[in-house]
Amino acid sequence: LDGDDDDVENAGTDAGGCGALTRHPPHIPYNPKTHVHSKPPYSFSCLIFMAIEEAALKRLPVKDIYQWIVTHFPYFQNAPTGWKNSVRHNLSLNKCFMKVDKERGHNIGKGSLWMVDPDYRPNLLQALRKTPYHPYSQLHILQNSCNSQGSSIGPMKPLPLAPRPNVNVPSPGLFLALRQKIWQLHLRGRC
DNA sequence: TACCGTCTAAACAAAT
DNA sequence: TATTTGTTTAGACGGT
Ligand SMILES: [Mg+2]
Numbered sequence: 001l002d003g004d005d006d007d008v009e010n011a012g013t014d015a016g017g018c019g020a021l022t023r024h025p026p027h028i029p030y031n032p033k034t035h036v037h038s039k040p041p042y043s044f045s046c047l048i049f050m051a052i053e054e055a056a057l058k059r060l061p062v063k064d065i066y067q068w069i070v071t072h073f074p075y076f077q078n079a080p081t082g083w084k085n086s087v088r089h090n091l092s093l094n095k096c097f098m099k100v101d102k103e104r105g106h107n108i109g110k111g112s113l114w115m116v117d118p119d120y121r122p123n124l125l126q127a128l129r130k131t132p133y134h135p136y137s138q139l140h141i142l143q144n145s146c147n148s149q150g151s152s153i154g155p156m157k158p159l160p161l162a163p164r165p166n167v168n169v170p171s172p173g174l175f176l177a178l179r180q181k182i183w184q185l186h187l188r189g190r191c
Numbered sequence: 192t193a194c195c196g197t198c199t200a201a202a203c204a205a206a207t
Numbered sequence: 208t209a210t211t212t213g214t215t216t217a218g219a220c221g222g223t
Contacts, residue, residue, distance in 0.1 A: 043197065062212065082199060089199085092214055099213090110207060111212045127196095198220080206212070 021080070026132045032073045040073045041132050044083075044090045047073070048097065049124040052116055059100055059113040062088060096120040 024030050024038035032040060040047070051068035052060050060068070066084060070076045076083055091097045091114055100113040116124060
């Protein structure tokens with residue numbers, strides 16, 4: 001039904017080098033909507049994680065994971081075929097992701113729903129924390145820009161980095177909103 | 192050097 | 208029957 005798997009991509013060499021298959025450089029501000037030729041600086045595990053976390057019920061079928069990824073990271077609209085294979089491969093092999101038990105009764109089309117194994121959710125959060133442009137690695141930008149024009153005080157508050165009774169405190173769902181905010185500040189030349 | 196996480200390809204089976 | 212979904216093996220790569 002969905003005519004995906006569109007190829008017709010770069011035929012072979014790309015002279016300049018900055019063609020499609022390049023991971024986005026860590027030091028340049030990244031916007032998934034505009035940098036459609038850079039591979040997002042997130043692993044498939046992180047992408048899947050964010051997709052599931054933003055789902056109301058924290059569960060998604062494979063197809064919806066695809067959809068979340070392409071809408072939030074348009075790079076994949078024209079990415080070389082194979083990334084869906086990688087998604088499925090990751091879901092299956094990565095212990096952080098598990099299928100929801102096929103509940104008798106209501107079934108959602110094909111396949112199963114996928115969820116994050118609560119025991120391994122901290123692992124995914126840690127992985128996400130280590131990526132660029134994650135709230136935890138970018139919050140200082142918001143802080144140093146939005147406030148203070150005159151305060152000569154340095155570092156301000158150390159930031160709420162961490163510990164927390166965690167569990168589901170640092171919502172990765174906030175990630176995109178925060179990243180957007182940071183991006184806007186960047187465009188205004190304030191950080 | 193080994194190990195780990197990651198990515199990509201591919202073979203294959205099962206479900207639909 | 209064809210497509211989708213899921214599992215598995217294999218190899219490559221960069222970082223620790
Ligand atoms: Mg799994």
